[in-house]
Each structure stands twice: as C-alpha cells, then as structure tokens.
Amino acid sequence: AAGNRDPRRFTDPDRFDPTRADNEHLGFGSGIHLCYGAPLARLEAHFALTALLPRLGTAELVEDPPPYRQNAMLRGPRHLTLRF
Ligand code: HEM
Numbered sequence: 001a002a003g004n005r006d007p008r009r010f011t012d013p014d015r016f017d018p019t020r021a022d023n024e025h026l027g028f029g030s031g032i033h034l035c036y037g038a039p040l041a042r043l044e045a046h047f048a049l050t051a052l053l054p055r056l057g058t059a060e061l062v063e064d065p066p067p068y069r070q071n072a073m074l075r076g077p078r079h080l081t082l083r084f
Pocket of ligand 1: 026027029032033034035036037038041
C-alpha cells in the first residue's frame with residue numbers, strides 16, 4: 001500500500017530526490033495501461049524543474065505537511081504555500 005514510498009523498496013522514501021538511482025516507481029502506472037504521455041511528461045518536468053529550482057532559493061513550506069485533498073484517486077496537496 002505504500003506504493004512509491006515503500007521503505008522496503010526505496011531508501012529514505014519520503015525524501016524528494018529527482019536524482020534517485022534505480023527509481024522503478026509506479027507514477028505512470030505499469031503493464032498494458034502504462035501512461036502513453038510519460039515521455040512527454042518527463043520532458044516537461046525536466047524543463048520545468050531545471051528552470052524553477054535555481055529560482056527557489058531558500059523557499060520553505062509554510063505548512064509542513066501541507067493540507068491534503070480527501071481523495072484517494074487524486075492524492076496531493078490542496079495548495080502549497082511557500083515562504084521566501
Ligand atoms: C506527470 C504527468 C502524468 C502522470 C503522473 C500520469 C500518470 C498516469 C498513470 C498512473 C496512468 C495509468 C492509469 C491506469 O493504470 O489506469 C496513465 C495513463 C495514461 N496517460 Fe498519463 N500521466 C501523466 C501525463 C500524461 C500526458 C502528458 C499524457 C498525454 C499527452 C498522458 C496520457 C495518458 C494515457 C492516454 C493513458 C492511458 C493509457 C492506457 O490506458 O493504455 N498522460 N497516466
């Protein structure tokens with residue numbers, strides 16, 4: 001049930017580490033329904049993070065953890081407020 005954060009599969013699973021090696025995650029699904037758009041999404045994420053990260057400087061979360069949506073299908077923060 002831990003999915004991409006399974007501590008038996010990933011070292012330090014709750015840490016965001018885009019350089020993680022051997023990162024066989026389930027973010028794009030798997031098997032015959034594997035995401036068609038994964039190569040495009042990876043390219044977009046690469047360019048977005050490359051442009052954004054150097055500009056973030058000392059940004060930190062105002063609320064940690066941020067408020068999450070009560071939705072098992074679309075899991076994620078409702079909003080992400082940062083302090084600079
Ligand atoms: C970060 C961005 C994205 C994430 C996290 C994501 C995630 C996923 C996941 C988890 C599935 C599998 C759903 C299942 O097993 O039922 C999926 C399927 C799919 N995705 Fe994405 N996706 C992303 C971007 C895109 C983009 C940009 C496109 C199209 C340009 C796309 C097109 C599709 C299609 C057509 C399927 C259905 C594949 C099938 O059922 O055979 N996705 N996606």
